Amino acid sequence: MILVVLDHDGNKLRKASLEALTRARKLAETFGEGVAGVLLAEGQAPVEEARGYVETLYVAELGPYTAEKWAAGILEAAKAGVKAIVAPSSRQSRTYMGRVAYALRAGLLEDTLESWAEGGEVYATRYAYLNRVTQKVKSAPPVVLTVKPNTTPLAEPLGQPGEVVALNVPPVPTVEVLERLQEEKKGVSLTEADIVVTGGRGMGGPEAFRLVEELAALLGGAVGATRAVVDAGWRPYSEQVGQTGKTVQPSLYIALGVSGAVQHLAGMNKSKYIVAVNKDPEAPIFKHADYGIVGDVHQVLPALIQAVKKL
Ligand code: FAD
Numbered sequence: 149m150i151l152v153v154l155d156h157d158g159n160k161l162r163k164a165s166l167e168a169l170t171r172a173r174k175l176a177e178t179f180g181e182g183v184a185g186v187l188l189a190e191g192q193a194p195v196e197e198a199r200g201y202v203e204t205l206y207v208a209e210l211g212p213y214t215a216e217k218w219a220a221g222i223l224e225a226a227k228a229g230v231k232a233i234v235a236p237s238s239r240q241s242r243t244y245m246g247r248v249a250y251a252l253r254a255g256l257l258e259d260t261l262e263s264w265a266e267g268g269e270v271y272a273t274r275y276a277y278l279n280r281v282t283q284k285v286k287s288a289p290p291v292v293l294t295v296k297p298n299t300t301p302l303a304e305p306l307g308q309p310g311e312v313v314a315l316n317v318p319p320v321p322t323v324e325v326l327e328r329l330q331e332e333k334k335g336v337s338l339t340e341a342d343i344v345v346t347g348g349r350g351m352g353g354p355e356a357f358r359l360v361e362e363l364a365a366l367l368g369g370a371v372g373a374t375r376a377v378v379d380a381g382w383r384p385y386s387e388q389v390g391q392t393g394k395t396v397q398p399s400l401y402i403a404l405g406v407s408g409a410v411q412h413l414a415g416m417n418k419s420k421y422i423v424a425v426n427k428d429p430e431a432p433i434f435k436h437a438d439y440g441i442v443g444d445v446h447q448v449l450p451a452l453i454q455a456v457k458k459l
Pocket residue numbers: 278279280347348349350351373374375376377388389390391392393394404405406407408409410411412415425426427428431443444445446
């Protein structure tokens with residue numbers, strides 16, 4: 149069996165789970181195995197949606213998230229025997245997949261860009277050495293593998309809903325969650341957004357990002373930033389797009405005052421349409437843009453906002 153950890157927001161599967169499913173199906177096909185899902189929840193979970201993607205769906209309600217409980221839930225689902233366990237790469241999966249790999253004495257292939265099975269082993273590529281190189285790695289099954297978001301096509305539902313099996317997860321010694329202060333979420337998440345508006349150093353300073361935010365909000369998109377901007381403290385790291393930041397694959401990527409360094413391109417060059425605004429006609433970003441505007445962002449961006457408001 150290939151087991152997929154299906155991450156969700158309580159109502160819907162996250163896009164990254166559909167990517168993990170695509171990877172799991174590819175491994176399952178080569179190994180001649182079935183695909184099962186495990187849906188762990190604190191309260192509500194999208195059971196009906198999730199069972200549409202797998203032959204068997206293991207579900208458990210585990211209360212507030214802790215890595216120990218989530219690992220126990222996955223290990224319980226894996227008892228039927230697994231060749232691989234696949235999960236979306238996230239802050240959370242980083243905390244529970246290591247535990248799962250240790251418990252199974254399995255190889256841990258994390259944050260993978262691609263993965264496939266060959267000669268009975270699982271191969272993957274991932275960034276290494278502070279993202280300076282791309283490594284090809286392999287491990288014999290069982291393998292615990294995480295999928296870097298926005299690297300893989302999304303899975304389609306199967307024709308028929310899978311069987312739902314309630315898991316009986318044994319209590320485990322765990323950190324107890326005493327209180328949780330939730331950060332107020334603004335807009336759509338960067339990795340899931342269909343439109344991303346990114347500002348680079350050419351924006352000139354943190355104040356100018358108010359206009360980047362305005363355009364993103366008008367388009368129902370998310371704000372991104374280059375590393376130069378994050379390093380300067382203008383925007384938080386959570387908004388960084390690129391090799392050492394997030395990988396995004398929106399339908400529309402608007403790059404404002406971004407030069408188009410290879411490390412930035414690594415995180416956004418799979419976007420469907422790229423629009424770039426830069427005052428330098430020789431800026432490398434124009435080689436990758438579908439539409440380019442040579443001009444000063446401080447003039448072009450307000451004009452763009454006005455134009456969008458008129459739509
Ligand atoms: P710059 O390269 O300084 O470009 C600014 C651009 O704005 C220029 O093209 C300029 O012509 C234009 N401009 C200036 N003023 C205006 C104006 N008024 N109107 C219009 N255009 C204007 N970078 C990332 O983004 N993400 C990463 O994840 C990342 N990871 C890295 C990892 C490593 C190991 C290394 C070594 C580097 C990494 N970098 C990353 C950094 C990357 O190499 C670049 O330095 C960075 O992307 C540059 O950001 P920028 O385009 O905002 O700034």
